[in-house]
Amino acid sequence: MRAVGFRVNGGVEVLEELDLPEPVPTAGQVTVRVAFAGVNFAEVQHRRGEFGAPDGPGGVDVPGLEVAGTVAALGAGVSGLEVGEPVAAYLPDFGGYAEVVTADPRFVRSLRTGAGEADPAAAAGLSCVYPTAFGVLKDAGRLREGEDVLVHSAAGGVGSAAVQLARELGAGRVYGTVGSAEKIPYATGLGYDQVFPREDFAEHLADVTDGRGVDLVLDPVGGPVREQSLSVLAPFGRVVAYGDLGRHEQWTASVWDLWKGNRTIAGFNIGDLARRAPERIGDHLAEALRLLAAGRVRSGVTQTLPLAEAAKAHEFLETGTGRGKFLLSLG
Ligand SMILES: NC(=O)c1ccc[n+]([C@@H]2O[C@H](COP(=O)([O-])OP(=O)(O)OC[C@H]3O[C@@H](n4cnc5c(N)ncnc54)[C@H](OP(=O)(O)O)[C@@H]3O)[C@@H](O)[C@H]2O)c1
Structure with missing residues (x-):
């Protein structure tokens, strides 16, 4: 064969x-x-x-x-x-x-x-892709109805599935990030409320959410993106780590910062x-x-x-x- x-x-x-x-x-x-x-x-x-x-x-x-x-x-x-x-x-x-x-x-x-x-x-x-997107949103991310979500690498395989399943699961607003600005129109067409360039997503998100941030971040990128994602969480928000697209060094979160800031990091692996x-x-x-x-x-x-x-x-x-x-x- x-x-x-x-x-x-x-x-x-x-x-x-x-x-x-x-x-x-x-x-x-x-x-x-x-x-x-x-x-x-x-x-x-x-x-x-x-x-x-x-x-x-x-x-x-x-x-x-x-x-x-x-x-x-x-x-x-x-x-x-x-x-x-x-x-x-x-x-x-x-x-x-x-x-x-x-x-x-x-x-x-x-x-x-x-x-x-x-x-x-x-x-x-x-x-x-879909069991991964379900797992990241529901099993690891504990998404509840009305919660706001940020999807990194929004225009890729898992990203395209995640925005649709987030809607099915009753998410509130769903934002995305992409690696280059040319992808924004395509990604927006997948059903996101707004898509930002990844390099300065934290500022954009703070603007559009009046500083509240989001309840759940889907992060397959890692490194500085993972670290910044923690900073855009609303109280009791979760970052789900499920990839290493950026091939970054392993980054260790501070438990002190997590409990002092009502933040959670979860992981998903199919x-x-x-x-x-x-x-x-x-x-x-x-x-x-x-x-x-x-x-x-x-x-x-x-x-x-x-x-x-x-x-x-x-x-x-x-x-x-x-x-x-x-x-x-x-x-
Ligand atoms: N944990 C699990 O169980 C599980 C299961 C399936 C997939 N995954 C992970 O999910 C991610 C997406 O997988 P996929 O198959 O759907 O791929 P994909 O998102 O369709 O394609 C890869 C995308 O990753 C981004 N990218 C590529 N190189 C990058 C780099 N050096 N730094 C940052 N971003 C980069 C690019 O989009 P941008 O425009 O956004 O940069 C690219 O289009 C991967 O990390 C994969 O390993 C994990």
Whole structure:
């Protein structure tokens, strides 16, 4: 089968087209014939070596955290899915940039929902991103109705999902930040009340909220942005850390400042959740597919590239020049 992967860590040039044996599911697994694979920043980190050197079969790693397609085969003991059924899958162990991928049924959900059938191209970019956005807003962020939210990296994959889910969850005002001013019109169109350049977001936010700040900040950037985000919290506000886009040094918050200022820092990590509370990811994915099928949320896909052009998609994410969600087509 066709796949794209890497034998050594490095820049986009290490991604290569591969011809690999098609996987066969063992007991408790399913395989998915991939129609579309979503592209995530974590796959850039995987390629760069931030999760370690390639250790897949034959020394090759295939990235890819989320796909949509059809069930290719069922391993022994798997129930609730049928061969040929249209599905979306979150892949904690990667592998999605391939024609067929092995998946854990706890993270595979049917595109046939109570609200109709979700479109596979839209669903492919959702299986990692939406459970993450749900987790950051609801589980770690404890968002309550009417609360105001700030989303850093507002125009990206998780950002595009977060603004829509924040609305679904009854948020009050939802603000965003982006790395360059050219992205502001696009990001605003995703449904934010206002979008600011990240470099001076704290001043803008203080202006528009009359100094009150927001109740929840979603922060995948880190470093000075994380530190400044604490300063824009209203009383009992939370900053949820869930990424390291800026590749900053580890920053340590002062507990003294937290308790003296009625502030909270929380963390979210989908990989840890997959190991320790897998049912939560399955539930969030099912809910996201239902909202998609019902037309309540949009996929945010801005570009679909052929599998062979995976490097181009990585470049968009890594250089910060991309908007929305990128897909790879396996057709
Ligand atoms: N913890 C978890 O479980 C979890 C799960 C999924 C994703 N994530 C994290 O969520 C973040 C977004 O992921 P995504 O896949 O949706 O990516 P994305 O937001 O679609 O794409 C990356 C965006 O990050 C920004 N960026 C790139 N390099 C940057 C840098 N050096 N400094 C600051 N910003 C930079 C750019 O947007 P700007 O215009 O805003 O700069 C770029 O468009 C990533 O940090 C990812 O690791 C975490």
